Amino acid sequence: MSLSGFSAPWWFLLFIVVAAVVAGYVLVQRARRKRTLRFANLALLDKVAPRAQGWPRHVPAALLIVALILLTVGLAGPTAEQKVPRNRATVMLVIDVSLSMEATDVKPTRIKAAQDAANSFARALTPGINLGLVSFAGTATVLVAPTTERQNVVTAIDGLKLAQSTATGEGIYAALQSIDGFSSMVGGADGPPPARIVLMSDGKQTVPEDLYAPRGAFTAAQEAKKQQVPISTISFGTNHGSVTIDGREVPVDVDDGSLQEVARLSGGDFYQAGSAEQLKQVYDDLGEQIGYELKEADASKPWFVLGTLCLIVAAGSSLFIGQRLP
Incomplete structure (x- = not known):
């Protein structure tokens, strides 16, 4: 020393x-x-x-x-570096609920595995952190505004419903809007609390098709960068998943490239998860990273x-x- x-x-x-x-x-x-x-x-x-x-x-x-x-x-x-629980931080959990989440390449299904891992993440996250939830398919919905009450988030995760299309950009914008509204209420002399978005998706954006469109995922990621809100993206699923839509089999491969770019543009991190166990491990790692910080303590x-x-x-x-x- x-x-x-x-x-x-x-x-x-x-x-x-x-x-x-x-x-x-x-x-x-x-x-x-x-x-x-x-x-x-x-x-x-x-x-x-x-x-x-x-x-x-x-x-x-x-x-x-x-x-x-x-x-x-x-x-x-x-003094020594010690793990100290974060306080005041805001985390928005953004989950893809498009129909591709019905795929069974991840047992029992992608959506069930995602719900289990997200619930574990919500329960284990440091109590002092405000956690919110956004779901998105063709549109985005703020299911739970940032709160320290974990049961609200857990209940909303259990009740996720699937829908058509994938509007990743809308999910990011909804999370940013929720963060901005919450920060304006709780921000004090130290400014707004630090915030982060954890985005989990299994497929490519379909609405709009252009990722750089005004409401596209890449444009939203750039806006997150401006607002100093990094996005941790999780690519969930495999390259051999499929779902049945209108009587025909439709392949639903994961899209690592776009999620990796969303993370890069926002200043965040990219993670891959091809199984329920890997997804839970990613969430555990994120919970440790988000929930605690290293500080020089006595x-x-x-x-x-x-x-x-x-x-x-x-x-x-x-x-x-x-x-x-x-």
Whole structure:
């Protein structure tokens, strides 16, 4: 740990005092030995002088020095990176409910696997974070505005209904609008709370077909970038999925490319999930990433505890060995 890892490194100047104590102890021991050797009558010395205790007599002093070192480090205010739950952050969960989610390439179906993973994500997310839910197919609907009440989100996820078409851009715009409305209500002196969109989709945008259209996914991603709302996109499904629409089999392959570009344009991250287990793992990773942040926090307590324990042991050993306190 470097000096930059201490909040008050000037306390290390006390090491000069500790060094002086060590030097003083060594000098005292040498002086005592010289005074002892001045006795001419060694036979008399053996009778009147206490028996040498050897190295154990130095144990209390050594423990005292160690305690001073530990307490000095504690006073210097060591810091360490610690996971701290985020507060005030806003997360909008945006889920594709197009008919392609009926595909059974992911067991039991894509939509059921998505619901289970999203529910797990909602329940495990840090309590201090505001979570909202948007579903989209041909249009987008804000099912739950940002809230810390997780049961509302869980209930809405369980009630997701499938519909035709895929308007990814509409889903993003609905999430941005919900974030903006919530931020205007709760924003204080520190400004609006940080926000993120978690977008899960299994197919290519169909409404509109042009991803750069005014309501297209890429245009929406660029707007999210302007509003400093990164989008974490999850491409869910496989390349051999299909659904039956109007009596005919329709292939519904995932579209990794467009979701990867949405993430890039918004400043977010892209994830792939080809099974229910992988989707749950992605959500778990996102929950850990979103719910916690690494901060430099005070780490002095262990040093003070160890220093205090050393002082107690030093006092006890001194009483046991020399029948006096050091």
